[in-house]
Amino acid sequence: MYRLCRPVKLSFYFMFFGLCVVTVVKLIIINQADTVRKRPIENDFVHPIEVGTSPTLVSTHLRTVGPTNVAMTSIQNYSSSFANLTRLNNKDLLEVILDDHLPESNWTNYKLNFSAKNELNYTFLITGEEICMKDDPYLLIIIPSEFGEVSRRDLLRKTWLRAATTNSWPKREIQNKIKFMFLFGTHSNVASEELKSLTKESILNNDIVMADFEDTYRNLTVKILVGLKWTIKYCSKVTYVLKCDMDTFINVPLMMEFLHYVQNNRSSDNFLIGLRHGYDKPPVVRDVHRWKVTETEYPLAYYPRYMYGHTYLLGRGSLDVLIAAAGSKPLIAPEDAFITGILPKLGGVLRLNAACFTMCCRQIFDCEVVWNKNVAITEIKNNERLERLWSNIAFNQCNNTISITEQT
Numbered sequence: 001m002y003r004l005c006r007p008v009k010l011s012f013y014f015m016f017f018g019l020c021v022v023t024v025v026k027l028i029i030i031n032q033a034d035t036v037r038k039r040p041i042e043n044d045f046v047h048p049i050e051v052g053t054s055p056t057l058v059s060t061h062l063r064t065v066g067p068t069n070v071a072m073t074s075i076q077n078y079s080s081s082f083a084n085l086t087r088l089n090n091k092d093l094l095e096v097i098l099d100d101h102l103p104e105s106n107w108t109n110y111k112l113n114f115s116a117k118n119e120l121n122y123t124f125l126i127t128g129e130e131i132c133m134k135d136d137p138y139l140l141i142i143i144p145s146e147f148g149e150v151s152r153r154d155l156l157r158k159t160w161l162r163a164a165t166t167n168s169w170p171k172r173e174i175q176n177k178i179k180f181m182f183l184f185g186t187h188s189n190v191a192s193e194e195l196k197s198l199t200k201e202s203i204l205n206n207d208i209v210m211a212d213f214e215d216t217y218r219n220l221t222v223k224i225l226v227g228l229k230w231t232i233k234y235c236s237k238v239t240y241v242l243k244c245d246m247d248t249f250i251n252v253p254l255m256m257e258f259l260h261y262v263q264n265n266r267s268s269d270n271f272l273i274g275l276r277h278g279y280d281k282p283p284v285v286r287d288v289h290r291w292k293v294t295e296t297e298y299p300l301a302y303y304p305r306y307m308y309g310h311t312y313l314l315g316r317g318s319l320d321v322l323i324a325a326a327g328s329k330p331l332i333a334p335e336d337a338f339i340t341g342i343l344p345k346l347g348g349v350l351r352l353n354a355a356c357f358t359m360c361c362r363q364i365f366d367c368e369v370v371w372n373k374n375v376a377i378t379e380i381k382n383n384e385r386l387e388r389l390w391s392n393i394a395f396n397q398c399n400n401t402i403s404i405t406e407q408t
């Protein structure tokens with residue numbers, strides 16, 4: 001259907017972006033006096049194999065590098081933009097993920113000898129049952145959120161999430177129905193205040209779901225599982241589910257092109273797609289509290305290969321399988337490893353790596369967003385940047401401006 005291999009174009013992209021990356025990296029190094037530990041810069045065209053760092057808490061600020069370079073192009077044609085996704089390497093868009101780093105006998109030991117019973121039947125304090133009521137969406141977007149992120153939620157509703165509420169995108173129509181929900185748990189001390197305020201927000205926007213589990217970072221796994229259970233109950237006829245974070249930006253029409261490609265490419269919808277985590281052998285962290293997992297929860301030294309947690313996609317057929325698998329294993333805190341690695345492997349859900357799905361571990365040019373280089377980008381933590389990206393898309397223009405990601 002699509003021409004995926006364009007060696008000539010690709011080599012042009014390679015040279016162009018290679019040059020850009022090298023120049024910008026140099027400029028960053030020159031500009032940064034206080035040398036914080038930098039996240040590795042991903043080669044623009046090669047999937048990173050060994051990133052070598054654990055996920056870190058980061059904050060983003062902006063800096064303009066070099067002369068501005070405003071590019072004005074004609075109205076976007078997303079069939080042709082889709083060709084820009086293939087720039088990552090001259091490989092297939094979807095690559096089946098295998099676990100040749102994990103001895104079969106070790107996995108069997110975990111599979112047979114480790115068990116738990118998780119009911120996961122939390123009560124929905126705000127059911128959001130009307131979200132999917134009128135039409136069955138093609139795509140449901142689940143965004144875990146927190147009470148205090150009111151202004152970010154409003155900004156998301158005004159920017160890329162408008163694709164769902166208006167079925168359109170700057171200079172584009174969106175043909176498929178899209179719905180989204182912000183997902184919440186609760187805290188004992190502020191629960192009633194939260195509930196009141198979120199109920200108001202829910203009446204206004206019809207995009208809130210809240211359940212009565214304790215909403216902590218170490219319970220993120222529970223939060224996502226609750227979101228999947230909600231989907232099975234209240235949005236059962238959905239075709240695809242996308243989990244993304246509050247700082248993720250989705251190029252929605254491009255995502256639709258990607259989903260159509262996936263739909264044509266796959267005979268079953270029992271799969272999970274994302275950008276494969278850079279670790280070749282994803283290590284289990286035993287000592288750092290945030291990701292700590294004990295040997296009684298998960299005994300092996302490595303996880304199955306899994307996706308970056310900020311953006312991943314689930315076929316409808318995988319939901320029941322994942323929930324069933326989650327019911328019988330100790331729940332561990334690292335959401336990405338558990339939901340996109342362990343559960344699919346346990347339940348027999350195909351994991352697919354899509355290099356174009358999102359970006360990892362390097363600065364992102366505004367122009368890369370406007371030029372349709374990825375279906376999703378992440379770490380857009382700064383509201384002005386989100387606004388600027390959106391207006392760039394609206395006016396189809398961009399600056400040679402990058403965001404510099406630093407450790408806090």
Ligand SMILES: *[C@@H]1O[C@H](CO)[C@@H](O)[C@H](O)[C@H]1NC(C)=O
Pocket residue numbers: 077078079080
């Ligand atoms: C969009 O681009 C594709 C591939 O380059 C081309 O076949 C198609 O005719 C274009 N459509 C429009 C409306 O320009």
Ligand SMILES: *[C@@H]1O[C@H](CO)[C@@H](O)[C@H](O)[C@H]1NC(C)=O
Pocket residue numbers: 105108109110112113
């Ligand atoms: C399960 O654990 C027992 C006791 O530790 C061990 O003997 C057995 O080999 C394990 N089963 C598998 C499939 O590894």
Ligand SMILES: *[C@@H]1O[C@H](CO)[C@@H](O)[C@H](O)[C@H]1NC(C)=O
Pocket residue numbers: 119121122
């Ligand atoms: C969860 O479901 C089980 C059985 O289906 C029931 O016994 C239990 O009370 C339920 N828990 C909650 C909190 O509703």
Ligand SMILES: *[C@@H]1O[C@H](CO)[C@@H](O)[C@H](O)[C@H]1NC(C)=O
Pocket residue numbers: 212213214215216218219222
């Ligand atoms: C996760 O939520 C459940 C249900 O509210 C709670 O019992 C548990 O303590 C929470 N766990 C963590 C680590 O916050």
Ligand SMILES: *[C@@H]1O[C@H](CO)[C@@H](O)[C@H](O)[C@H]1NC(C)=O
Pocket residue numbers: 092093094095264265266
């Ligand atoms: C699906 O895509 C893969 C490459 O990503 C390709 O090898 C395969 O032939 C495609 N299958 C179909 C049915 O299009």
Ligand SMILES: *[C@@H]1O[C@H](CO)[C@@H](O)[C@H](O)[C@H]1NC(C)=O
Pocket residue numbers: 101102103106299300301302
């Ligand atoms: C597999 O199990 C063996 C024996 O228990 C252990 O020595 C080895 O470290 C395990 N490997 C992994 C990857 O967990």
Ligand SMILES: *[C@@H]1O[C@H](CO)[C@@H](O)[C@H](O)[C@H]1NC(C)=O
Pocket residue numbers: 013016073076077080081084370371372
């Ligand atoms: C594809 O990327 C190139 C730069 O590599 C850019 O000039 C072009 O506008 C992009 N095409 C679309 C349709 O986004």
Ligand SMILES: *[C@@H]1O[C@H](CO)[C@@H](O)[C@H](O)[C@H]1NC(C)=O
Pocket residue numbers: 064068070388392397398399
């Ligand atoms: C590009 O940068 C210039 C100077 O900083 C600014 O005036 C302009 O609005 C920017 N354009 C975009 C599209 O961000």
